[in-house]
Amino acid sequence: MDILEVKDLSVKVEGKLILKGLNFSLKEGASHILFGPNGSGKTTLIGALMGLPEYEVTSGKILFQGTDITNASTDERAKLGMVVGFQNPPEITGVKLGDLLKLCLGKPVSDDFSPEELKQIEAFRLNSFLNRNVNLGFSGGERKRSEILQLIFLKPKLLLLDEPDSGVDVESLRMIASEIQRYVENSGSSALIITHKGDILDYIKAKYGCILLNGKFHCFTNPMRIYEDIKRLGYEECVSCRIRTDEGWRNNNGQRK
């Protein structure tokens, strides 16, 4: 089963066409690692999937668990179970991280955290951040920790993670990635994780490695080997070499040939 299906998706940003007729699907209960050169449109894709205002969908359809969400509002998508961890989350003056975390948990800000929840906050080393304004003055790694914890508290079915590993130190990466893996495994949810590095694969059991290149979405099995190939051959060559070999490639439509 596919949790997400994208058909002929075109997206404009600031009047510029960034994605043109993209087709792919994501498998239910599987983690997908998405690679792609800077500026290839990975963040744009996630923004369009989540329905963020600056990304204008000019054609195509997005289906989440079979439901057409192309015109759904961002909060409707979130309530269906899609969430996004931002590459560059905005700062929100006046809103405390602690309050936002409670809202993610679906409880009023006047409630307290349960001991269980506090343990998780501690694991993410965010205890001393609860009274601070969301992302205001957070370091790069602190922002990522806060993003991922919010997502886990939201209990999603599909996690869209935009470079959760960028700017994160070795120990934090281990913590963040293991927590993501633990959540995905226990809940049977799916994930699309954008990265430029392979380290995260040490902790996340991903079934697929995908590449967004020249406006096409390619998915293959064995993401570690995809990463190695990208390092060795570059994005272009990695894709065409994969397509040539009999390794079993998944084309634009996510089908085996």
Add this chain to the structure above:
Amino acid sequence: MDKENSLTKIPHQILEEVQKAGVETEGKNRSATFLHLNQETIAAKVNEFYEGKLELMDTKAALKKYPWLENYRWKLVSKDKDEYTKKVAEEYSGGYFIHILPGAEISFPLQSCLLITQRNLEQRVHNIIIAEENSKAHIITSCLQHSSVPKAAHLGISEIYVKKGAMLNFTMIHQWSENTLVRPRTGAEVQDNAAFISNYVCMRPVRDIQMYPVAYCSGKESRASFNSILYGHKDSHLDIGSKAVLTGSASKAEMISRAIAREGSEMIIRGMIEGDNPDCKGHLECRGLVMDDKSFMQSIPELIAKKKGVEITHEAAVGKISEKEIAYLMTRKLSREQAVSLIIRGFMDVRILGLPDSLESEIKRIVEWSAKAD
């Protein structure tokens, strides 16, 4: 008339509104309580624990008792300033005289409430506050009009003296109605090493308010802060400003405002810092949100330097709520409305008022209640 404590005179329904405006009707956690209903002072009572540390009485009674008080009347606000000051000079119904005695540290706030329940009333009051040397106090004053009153006006003169080494934190909460005309006229003198913090919170709709309190920082290392949280809605017209004149050496002024305009409100937010001493400093900060196309906001900062060495800065931003921030919160399952109200509540950050914790949380409750009540 028994002025000891006549809060029981107030009808239950009005009492409730008075409480919502921050008045602790039992007088608990308050050092003193003053209440002026329409044209009559009905309570002026110092908590017995604070007797000998402060005095509180009606201005007219105080002028009779203390002839020297004339030296403090019409000294910081000019009688001939405008038609409103002239009217109060002609005739007024009292007001409060608050006298914080030398060295007294008043830990609980003094509270005062000016209330209008009578239709077509023009309430005119004259208040005088003297914070004697090295004293320390918080005053919280609520002004409100009962919602059933169709039309009224409030003209209030306040003259505030903060003497050497004293600290006075003065928080004014306005809860007028859509039909009130409000003209406060306030002047403050801040002497050597003294600090005057003036907070202003206006949350309910008001027909027309215009005020421009002035602090004269004449003392060495004197300090004035003006902080305001303004919520303009339902066609309110607010013209709110503050002015600080820095003549004392190393005197300082700071002004912070947070303003929201919606539902056809017009808001002008002014701030003037005049530096007239070579080592004075000032900073002015204004942030405003305009929620719809029917509303209007203008920020007018004025920085004046009259001596070499004056250092006065300002930052101002008026505009709409960032769509990026709203969208971010919507990815966390909040509806658009929930996201907007969360940002607004955070925007009206009561921490800018520099209040002690308990008072801060009280004011926070008022702000959140008012923002929700429409």
